[in-house]
Amino acid sequence: MKTLILTGAPRNKGHTAELTASLAARLDGEVEILSLDHRKDITPCRDCRYCFTHKACNIQDSMQEIYQKLDEADRILFAAPVYFYNIPGSMKAVLDRLQVYWAAVVRGDRPSMDRKGGILLVGGAPESPRQFAGAIQTFQYMLEDLGVKCTGVVTMGGSDRAGLSDRPDVQKKLEELAEQLNQS
Ligand SMILES: Cc1cc2nc3c(=O)[nH]c(=O)nc-3n(C[C@H](O)[C@H](O)[C@H](O)COP(=O)(O)O)c2cc1C
Incomplete structure (x- = not known):
């Protein structure tokens, strides 16, 4: 089984x-x-609409390798910090290239939802109901376009003051998500 986790955090040890x-x-x-994060080798989507008629993206850059990885993965997850209630801009610029998967709606070849995935999100502010809503909506929509059922969302608010080692509740949720993903 192959799992691909796409992350958007600039801080390598965050x-x-x-x-x-x-x-x-x-x-x-x-x-x-x-x-x-900060993938200068990947051009943002230009809405050229090539993918409306072709099951591919016309821009020949490093995103082509990522498409291949996405197509080959059995499990796909997104992980990011929230920046102003959504995912960081540099990650969003890359993920806009998933338009080629969304365009299946126009082409009429939507994938079946036979893969599993999930979402990990961190926010500095104390946990609140609205804190992760924007980012969850963005990622869930993208997973759906990839034909991936979102098995679980793990959020950790309050990261300005405490980390994972102080949060047994978040550790438990990670364990539960892993269990779900490990099931066939
Ligand atoms: C530009 C920017 C915007 C942010 N916006 C939010 C926000 O809307 N809500 C929140 O809870 N935290 C916000 N934060 C705090 C980050 O989510 C927090 O620092 C998080 O720990 C960063 O993830 P990392 O530790 O993986 O780098 C923001 C941080 C930055 C730099």
């Missing part, structure tokens, strides 16, 4: 990285963690 590593350590099979 809380998002810690949650991601903690989940990855619990997953069966091969796990790849791929950073989408």
Whole structure:
């Protein structure tokens, strides 16, 4: 089983990285963690609409390798900190290239939802109901376009003051998500 975790945190040793590593350590099979932060080698989507008629993106850059990884993965997860109630801009610029998967709606070849995935999010402010709503909506929509059922969402608010080691509740949720993802 292959799991691809796409992360959008600029801080390599931040809380998002810690949650991601903690989940990855619990997953069966091969796990790849791929950073989408500040990817100067990936052009933002130009809405050229090539993908409305072709099952591919016309822009030949490093995103082509990521499409291949996305197509080959059995499990796909997104991990990010929230920046102003959504995912960081540099990650969003890369993920807008998932338009090629959304365009299946126009092409009429939507995938079946036979893969599993999930979402990890961190926020500095104390946990609140609205804190992660924007980011969850964005990621869930993208997972759906990829034909991935979102098995679980793990959020950790309050990261300005406490980390994963202080949060047994978040550790438990990571364990539960890993268990779900490890089931066939
Ligand atoms: C530009 C920017 C915007 C942010 N916006 C929010 C926000 O809307 N809500 C929140 O809870 N935290 C916000 N934060 C705090 C980050 O989510 C927090 O620092 C988080 O721990 C960063 O993840 P990392 O530790 O993986 O780097 C923001 C931080 C930055 C730099």
